[in-house]
Amino acid sequence: MIKNIIFDFGDVFINLDKEATYKELYKLGVEHISEEMMQVYYNYEMGLMSTEEFIEYFYNEFKIDKEDLVKAWNAILLDFPLHRLAFLKELAESKKYRLFLLSNTNDLHISWIQNDWGEELYSEFKNCFEKFYLSHEINFRKPNHNIYEFVLNENNLKPEETIFIDDTSDNTNAAKELGIHVWNNEPGKDDVVELLKREEFTV
Known part of the structure; x- marks a missing residue:
């Protein structure tokens, strides 16, 4: 589960x-x-x-x-489709799952996002997550195993109870090697709002 x-x-x-x-x-x-x-x-x-x-x-x-x-x-860096934010907020409000963000993101990129989105939207997004992990703040990066182990250990997460969504197969493959469920979300084909329709959530 x-x-x-x-x-x-x-x-x-x-x-x-x-x-x-x-x-x-x-x-x-x-x-x-x-x-x-x-x-x-x-x-x-x-x-x-x-x-x-x-x-x-x-x-x-x-x-x-x-x-x-x-x-x-x-x-x-492009746009942030707001239907994804609506999905995320609904997911967070349900309190059915512990939600985390884990991103290979540098200071220039996150600064641009904060300025482009504005403080209110950025905070609204960030507050949906229990923890918000950016690689330049925790000194690890995907697909190195130690970044996943860090998140699992710091939050007492069991790999078999955890799913990781990423658009890069190297990153999902590395997480899978640690026993984490994964979804390699392909841009242009997949949309994160379809997450709960996946087999991991319907069995």
Whole structure:
């Protein structure tokens, strides 16, 4: 029986254009994404470097205007369909499940979301969850096993009573290896509002 639901953020609640940042960076002269750049990104996403250090890295490497870099970095972020918020609020108000958010999110992205949505909407969303885990605040990132173990252990969750929803198969596969039920939610095909129709909730 499912008692706990762990949600991803991007392409589960907020829509993303995952190619947009690469396209915008290319226009700014970043023609190749190196392993070093990816490691910098991972470190930033885990909160192991500050926003200032992250921006400075790209400025030093490519002489990109800092404001242009921030715009390019946030180009991935799109709209938040409010029918998903309505679903989430109804789910939270039912009190049938413990709800958690677990997202690979960096400081620039979450700051953009807070400004774009406004404080009231952001708080309304965040308050639906018992815990709101952002990778840059807890120093872990998906799909590493330790991020799932951290959430399970901190909240005394049993994997067999928990389902994790994420749009990236690497992330759901890693959670599944720990015995957590998963739904690899595919953007454009699936919508999180269909969650309770899944077999895990109907048996």
